[in-house]
Amino acid sequence: MDTKVVARNVAEPPVEVEYYGLERTHPGRWASKCPICKGGVLLVHRNNETLEILAQDNCMLCGRRFVYTDVGEMRKMDRGGS
Ligand SMILES: [Zn+2]
Secondary structure, three states: OOOOHHHHHOOOOEEEHHHOOEEOOOOOOOEEEEOOOOOOOEEEOOOOOOOOOOOOOEEOOOEHHHEEEEEEEEEEEOOOOO
């Protein structure tokens, strides 16, 4: 990945995505495949103190930033609820 491309992607406004529409890297894990570059990974980040899942994420490869529009569902799932 070209570092200039990464720098440009990081500077772009975040892309809104539905977490539950993304493909997971491994079953049972939170990480998803990047819907833009396809080769990168969105790890899913948490608040350091509350451990609550954050809506903002970024691709480890292309640097593209994302916002999960369905973060409420993710948090519910994380708490083990339905
Ligand atoms: Zn990517």
